[in-house]
Every structure is written in C-alpha cells, then in structure tokens.
Amino acid sequence: MLAEERLKQLHDIINTSTKDELIWIKGYLSGLMKDDYINSNGHVTASANGNGHAATTAVKKITLAFGTETGNSKKLAAQLAAIAKKKGVNAKLTDLSQYRLAELPKEDYFFVVISTQGEGEPPIPAKKFYDHIHENELALANIKYSVLALGDTSYPLFCKTGEEVDARFEKFGAKRVIPLQRCDVDYEEDALEWFEKVIVTVTADAKSVAVAPPVIAHSVSKKATAKKHYNGTILTNIDLNDRGSNKQTYHIEIATEELIEYEPGDAIGIFPKNRFDVVEKIIAISGVDANAEVVTSKSTASVRELLTKNLNICYLLTSAVKKYAAIIQQEIPDTRMDLVDLLRIYPVKNAGQFIEVVKILSPIAPRLYSIASAPAVQENDVHIIVARNRFLSQDEQKFGLCSDFLGDQPAGTAISFYVHKNRAFRLPSPEKDIIMIGPGTGIAPMRSFLIERDATGATGRNWLFFGEQHFITDFLYQTEIQNYVQTGVLNKLDLAFSRDQPEKIYVQHRMLEKAAELYQWIKSGAFICISGTKDPMGKDVENVLLHIIAEQGKKSAEEAKEYLEQLKEDGRYEKDVY
Amino acid sequence: MSTKNNLSSVERIKKASNGLRGTLKESLQDDITGALREDDQSLIKFHGLYQQDDRDRREERNNKKLEWLYSYMIRLRLPGGFLTSEQWIGLHHIAGEHSTGTIKITTRQTVQLHGILKSQIKPTIQSFNTFQLDSIAACGDVNRNVTCSAHPKESAIHEEVFAYADKLSVMALPKTRAYYDIWLDEEKITDKKDLSAVAEEDPLYQDRYLPRKFKIGIVIPPNNDIDVLTNDVGLIAIIEKGKLAGFNIAAGGGLSATHGNEHTYPRLATLLGFVAGEENVLKAVYEIMTIQRDFGNRSDRKLARLKYTIDKLGVPAFKVELEKRCGFKLEETRSYSFTSRKDHYGWKQNHEGNWYYTVFVENGRVLDDEKAPLKTALYEIATMGKANFRFTGNQNVILADIAEADKETVNKSLQQFGILKHTNDAGALRKNAMACVAFNTCPLALAEAQRYLPTLISKLEPVLEKYHLQNDEIVLRMTGCPNGCGRSPAAEIGLIGTAYGEYNLHIGGDRVGERLNSKYKDSLTEEQILQTLDEVFAIYSKERSDKETFGDFAHRKWIVNQHV
C-alpha cells in the first residue's frame, strides 16, 4: 500500500527501534487509528503534531499519580512518564501515598494509575487518598483527569477502585478528558493506548486545538484476555507440620501436561470450591430445587452447581448483605456474614426469592499462592505451600475456604490455576547476594529462589531467615534446607522458633543479632526479599530493617527511611507479603 | 595387641577428642538439626547419653521433609542402684519436664530417661546435678554402672559389700573434666567425693579409653539377682563366719552375639581366683582393666570385649599377666553357691529390723498406665520421705530402709494406689521375666521387646495353666536383638529378635545364671512361639523329674541330645 520510499522509511524506523519503542509505536498507531482522531479526509489529525514536532510547542505539565500495592502501577506510571518526556510533556510522577492532598484542587491535568486489591479495595498506600476523596466533598471543576485502572478479571470486583476514583472525580465536577481505562493483568498495551490519548489530548490542548469530546462510556479492553488457565493434577499433598503442631501447612505439587510459563517470585491463582456440606445446608434451608437452572450474568447452571463452583457464599461483603436485605425486604445491620447464616437468621420467604439471591451473589474470588518451585527444575509442575487458615467466628473454630479446600484435595485430583505475575518480586542477577526473610509460608518464594539459583549455578551469596513456632514440628522443608546448607547454596541461615523458649523469638530478633553483618551485606549490594504475612511480620521486619540501617549506618530515622526507600527504588528491597 | 594401622573409627574419635570434648559444644549450638555432628554422637555416650530417634516416626517425618525425630536418652551413674527419696522426687520432676515422662529402670540397676531434645540436655544434666546425680561414664568405652546385689536383706554385710560398688565406680571414672566443662559450665560437681579435684591426666584410660564397654557386678550369694557372670568382671562376695572374707573374681562375661557372625558369642565369666582386702580387690579389678586396655581388639568393635581378649590370650596366660600387674597372686577360689536369681517381691525385713518392699515394675517402666498408677504412687511415697529407692538388676524397685514405725503408712499408700495388688497379682512367669527397651528408641532393635512382652506373656499364661505350670518361676527374657540387654542368652527361655515380629527361641539356660541357653528354633512368629512352647511345656510337665527346672529339663532333653 505504501510507496516504496515511505515503506523504506518505515522499515528504517522499525529496524532501529528497541522492543519497548516498537510496543510504544504500536500503541501510538492504534491510538491514532481510533475514530475520534481521524478527520473527514481520512487523515489522522494528530499527524501534524504527533511525533518529533511536539518539542517545538509549549511544554505542558501533567501530574501522573499512581496507587500501587505490588508495584505494577508504579512501574507502569514511570514508564509512561518517560514516554511523556520524550513527547515533550512534563509529567510529574507521584505516589499517592506521598501525595499532599491539599494540592489536589490546584491541579490542572491529573492522571491516576491505580490498582484494586483485596476484595475490591484500594492499595494500602493509596488508602489515605482514597478515603480523602470519599469522605470529603471537593470542588474540582478546574481539573481535567482520567483514570487508568489496573485489575484482574479473575476477581469479582474488577477494577473497582479505579472505577470509584473515576466516579468521585466526576462527581466533584472534574472534566474527564479520556474515558476510564480498565486493564486486566496484561495491561501494557491498553495502558499505552490510553496514554497515547493522554499525550494527544494534552499536546492538542497546548496548541489550543479543540479536543474531541471524550467518550463517556467506559471502554473495556476488547481483546481476548491473555490469562492462561492451566489444567493440572495434584501430584502430592502433604502436611509439612508434624503431629502436635498448632498448624497445618500443605506442600502441594501440581503437574500439567504442558510447560508452565512462570518465574521465581510468581504466584498461582486458584479458585476454591465451596464446601459440599455448606452448599447442601443452604439448599435445605432455602428449600430451593437444587437442579433448577439459573441464569446469572456470567453463567447458566443448576443452583447446586452455581453454589458449589461459581458463587461466593462465604463472608459476603456488606454490599451483598444489603442486596440480600432488599430482596427479602427486611432490615439487616451493616455486616459481613456467611450466606448460610443469613438464611438461618433472616430466612427467605420462598425458593423463588432464593433464586433472586443467587443472582446477586458475586463470583468466587481466586486465592493466590506464591510458587515454591522454580522453572529451571520444575517446568511442568508448580509447588505451593498452603497454610490452613483458621479463625474464630462466634467462638467457633473455622477455616479459610481455599486453604481448607486445598488441604483436602488428595493426590490425583484435577485442579486448574493461572499464573499471577509478581513483577516486583524477582530474583536479582546471579552474582548478587540476597537476604531472604521468609518465615512461615514466606518460605515459598525463597525455596523457588534457592532451587533456581542452585540449578543455574548463581554465584551470589544467599542468606535465609526462617521462623515458625516449634523446631520439632514446624521446621518447613527442614531436610531441604539442611541440604542447601551442606552444599553451600545457603551461605547463611538463621532460625527463629518462637515458642521453644519462654520468650518469643522471631526472625526480626535474629536479624537484630546479626545487625552488623546484615548491614555489611546490604552495603555491599545485597538484595532484600521479604515474604509471608503482612501483619505483623512484614511490618515488624521492616521496622527492624530501618533500625539496623539507622544504627549500623549511623543515620537518623529519617535518613534510614530514605535509604530503604532508595533500596526499594533500586529494586533491591522487595516484598511479597499478604 | 591390635595393629595400629587398622583402628576402628571410634578409636580415632576418642584420641582426637581432647578429653571427650570433641565439638560437643558446637554441636549443641547447631540449631538446624536435633542431631549432633557425627563424631560427637560417639563422644556423648561417655557422658551418659545416646543420640536416638523415634523409629516409629521415621517414614512419616521423611515424607514431611522433616529430619528424624532426634532426641537423647540419659542414663544415670548409680552404683548399686540407690536413690534417696529426695532424689527420686528430683528424678520424677526432671522426667516430667524434659523427657517422655517415663522412668525406665534398667537391667543394670540404674534409670534412663528418653526423648530429651538437644536443647534440653544441659538443663537436664544441670537439674540432676542439683540432686547430686550424674551420668558420667554411664555409657561409652569405659566402666559402666557397677551393679550390686540389691536387697539388703540378703546379708548383714550387705552395706559393706554395697560400698564396693561406689568405690569401684569412682576408681574407674574417666579423669577428664569435660563433663563439668560442657554441661555444668565448669561448676564444681556437688558430689560428696569432690570428683573435680582430680587432674586431667588419666593413667587408667589414657587418651584411648578401653576398646569397648566394661561392666562390673558384685553379688552376694546365694541369690544371683544381678547375674554376676554376665559381667566383664564379676565379684562374688565370700562370707565366712558372718564376715566378708573377700571376693572370688570372675572375668570375661558378656552376652552379645551378632546374627551371622560366628566369631561372636555370649560367654559367662570364668572364675580366676580369690582376693581379700579392699586394696587388693580394687587393684585386681583395675589391672584387669589395664590388660583389656592394652590387649583388647581395637580394630573390630564386635570382637573387642574382654571375653574375646581372654579367649585370645587363654585363661591361664591372662591370669599370669594379671598377677604380674597386680604384684600378688590370686588365691584359690572359695566355695559358694547360687540357689536363686530373683527379686523378693513384697515386704521383707532385714537383720536390723528395717523393712523393704519390692515393687513389681514390668520391664522397668515406671509410668501411670491402665495397670497401675505406678509413677504417681512412687512419687507420693517419696514425698513422705520414709523410704529409699533401690533398683534391682531385674528392673524392679525396692522401697528400702523403712523403719518399723513407718511401714504401715507406706503400706497404706501402696494399698491405696493398688501397688500391692499389682505386685501380688502378677503371675510367676511375668514377675521373673525381663525385656530390653528395643523399639521405638533403640537404634539396634530388630524386633519389639518391652512394648510386646507383656502381651505375649498374657498369651502364654493360659498355656502354662493348661500344664499346671503357672506357679513355676521360669526365667523368660526377650530382647529386640542379640545384644542381649535384657540378658536373654542367660535365661531358661530366651526370645531374641531377628526381624520385626520374629524371634529365635533359645532354651536350656539354668535358673540361677550359671549356664547359658542355646538356640532351639529360628525366627518364630508369635503363633509359632506359642505353639512351640505349648509342645515343649506339655513334654516338660509330663517328663520332668522332681523339682527339675524347665531350663535344666530343656537342656537335658533338647540341647544336649541335639549334639549327641
């Protein structure tokens, strides 16, 4: 179609571009091809000011704010800011956790990249911002904005936080210049496309070119989602804790026929099934015909099947309880509750009403488990470590849905899963030292790291901090760890068994004992990886790290914080906490 | 003498151990494992402890990616097997706090605790120390717990003889201070004899120690309760005109054999002669040890006991060497005789009017179980402070030295806890039986012993009744392997484990411990054991001559005849 010369020019550009640049070009072009930007002659209106020429126009300032939990939004926003710079747009990159809320009304262009976490909740660092815009009525009529929402279609409340932020800004009178863009886990292309529009809008505005009215309808990515679901079989399922332990921690190996694409640091997502006895109880109480077909927004199946495989019946969100109350037309206080309890306390009038309830239930959310195997050795299987989650509910001992479900699955059971990329939790290059702090199930990615490093002959030194309750019953992977010490793969090992002595000893106490050496490692370039429960372990360990940096580095608390922040910036301080 | 270049690995470990210290301190610090470094596993025995693991749990722990369930057994050094009531109380609490809780009375009159975790070893030893109890040399290539006839009723001179047990034990202690160093942080041991005064130089053991374990037993005839001839050195008290004249000395006893190794065999000690006077008695024992030190086999541990050294040298040559080292001649053996080899259950009074109650403790296991709350009972009695505790070589305990005035109180307690009934009701076979530890802690066990023998006896009792033999005091002993810890080769009926659930049946030992048994049948299952013994008892009950013991009959009928 192109004349030879122009084709050659195109090839020149392609041949001299890096991969990232090519991705950008692709996004750029597809952005341009959107109808809004094509004039009646069929020419792209942006062609005059699109590329290199932008630099000659007035520099426009935008704020690019990100809210992140696992680092994706941050990485992405930084990438976008770099593109902006190239395009002559000065993008001020800011983390919502650091954002001075008083500045908000003064913003001109305000773009937000934000993920959704938990059960449709904002990332913890963005919580302050999120609460601020929800608890206050602001006047933001001067602001032009757009939201890029990161999420995962596996979750019932896909991109909930982004949607909420978008809606609040609209409510505040801010002008949405580009529609909300919701992205699945393979967000790169959609994000670049969205950002191209941002650039076009901003630069067009700079040249006082009228901007085409934004499409209000939310655009959802049209391409088929790329997330791959693997069909696996459980090869092994063993409780690693010995008799007499307070815990049950399952080592589960899942094998597939095909290669599994994953990296050390990744997790897998698994959709649990609801408990058979609970489903049967619900059917009995509600009096519904278990075989009746029900059509929900996502699927059509019998009530029993939906309740077993598709719909969440555990610990319903307050919003779902409200919908339930509306259906049965009864007051129910704001609370979260299991469906079976709702049915018991606030019965449905008849089976028909229950069918309506079925229709408002959200799908079951997947649970993530850090992969404990490594592709260098295990290409066709993944190992995970699942701690049976236990909690008290009205003085009754209960167990978490998915962990309990997984613990019950014997070898031979079919199970499907997907790989959840953990881009911000990666092995450093082979020659780098790593300090791994992974108590409890936090040992999972550390085991993956060790397997990978052992198999690939990485030369960096490895230091593991591991802890659990009791040496005798809870030393997860003891014999493997002993082997790693013996073969020298583990250069250092520090263990903390909290309940083997009168005073509680945790990994952070061991870190303090080794403060000087730990700091020496950090100073000479070691990476620090933390995995396990967020609260309190993740927090306590981070505080101790700060303490060590301050004390050993003779720094003020503030300087220590900055130092750790810098390590984070440099990708040398990584967390996989939950 | 053994060739230098072919020493067993234990020899190297001992020599390089810096007075039995090795790297024990470092091993204790290794928090990645419940085990000790390999060499230290040999050395810790000299301190009275064994590294073990729960063999019932091996496979399961393997699957869980956990190492074996390592723990330690501690064996006290208790010459003659004596504890005050305060010490029993201490032992009771230490057992509860640091071990499985079961107190195991051994076939050598001492006690063992099992299941002590590595981190608990030091606290355990330190607690024992506060009760003037130690475990020095209770195991290892040194002299072990010295046994001595247990029941003070045996003779008016019991106390005098009993004192020898302690003297011999102290004489044969290793001189290294490693024990205090490692376990007691160099505290002076609060022993009355102030053992810490001794220097590190060790003229007896040098830096090689003995080639193998060494055992000394002292007996007061006519009751051979401690099986004196199964010891490396046996001292037989000779009482003449109501006075201790001296001791017949026997040497070269030992019961172990190895399945399939024809160079190994059980052997009873050979009488060498008579020695009088404490100094000479101690000297003679000491020099037997030096001969063993210098002549014992140091390359093959299976052939390293004194019994093999003596047979290698020949008894006459051995005696010549001993007399040379002693600087005096042994006198002609004096006469004595054994008429029994058992514990006198129930109440007995000694010449001074003190009372003794021998409690039946099945296989030496003191615990509260469905049969009797034995552990609680003994503890309650100890808290009264009215009785000492004496252990017997048959794994029982004697509540000892009870004043006439206190007898009733103690008796009431025994009654209350059902101990009187427990002891009375046990049948003759059960009361005279022994079994070694075997599973789940003994690493050498091939078959069950103490966990199984009680059930087997319950199945044998009806068989005995069928032939009216239920009151016969037949000595039946079971061990989980041919090492013979329950002295199974010296029993009228010996059941010696060959594989899980299978035992060689030995018969024909005599009742008093002067003749070993012989193998009659190979690898019998329970059913076969019951059937074979049924047949054998049937014939015995029909054909035995008046008062002929089962052992003597069996020997005459099946063992001697076999060889004709």
Ligand code: SRM
């Ligand atoms: C506890 C006890 C059996 C009991 O149920 O009472 C016992 C238990 C063990 N004996 Fe023994 N022996 C015990 C009396 C005996 C006896 C009987 C005696 O001395 O009157 C013998 C036979 C006599 C002899 O020494 O020949 C005996 C011959 C052995 C042997 C074989 C020695 C040999 O000459 O080859 C071994 C194995 C070894 O030493 O290599 C052994 C080894 C063992 C060990 C330590 C296993 C080991 O080496 O790891 C057993 C520990 C089991 C456990 O879990 O507790 N035990 N052992 C006895 C403790 C005595 C004490 O207080 O010191």
Ligand SMILES: Cc1cc2nc3c(=O)[nH]c(=O)nc-3n(C[C@H](O)[C@H](O)[C@H](O)COP(=O)(O)OP(=O)(O)OC[C@H]3O[C@@H](n4cnc5c(N)ncnc54)[C@H](O)[C@@H]3O)c2cc1C
């Ligand atoms: C990146 C990442 C990696 C992870 N890696 C691992 C790993 O390697 N190993 C691992 O074991 N876990 C890991 N997790 C955690 C895991 O995903 C699950 O959160 C965990 O297993 C609990 O899920 P569950 O379905 O068993 O419990 P759920 O049923 O989801 O319950 C979780 C909690 O909700 C509350 N709750 C639920 N129902 C009720 C009720 N009826 N009443 C009151 N409260 C209730 C309780 O507090 C309960 O503890 C990881 C999580 C993330 C995000």
Ligand SMILES: Cc1cc2nc3c(=O)[nH]c(=O)nc-3n(C[C@H](O)[C@H](O)[C@H](O)COP(=O)(O)O)c2cc1C
């Ligand atoms: C524990 C957990 C819960 C999540 N819950 C949701 C959710 O409810 N809705 C959603 O759209 N995405 C959910 N996600 C997906 C994340 O939004 C997605 O992984 C995103 O790329 C993370 O971006 P971040 O690294 O910037 O936080 C969840 C992810 C995790 C780890």
Ligand code: SF4
């Ligand atoms: S006889 Fe064998 S099985 Fe029994 S305790 Fe001794 S060594 Fe162990």
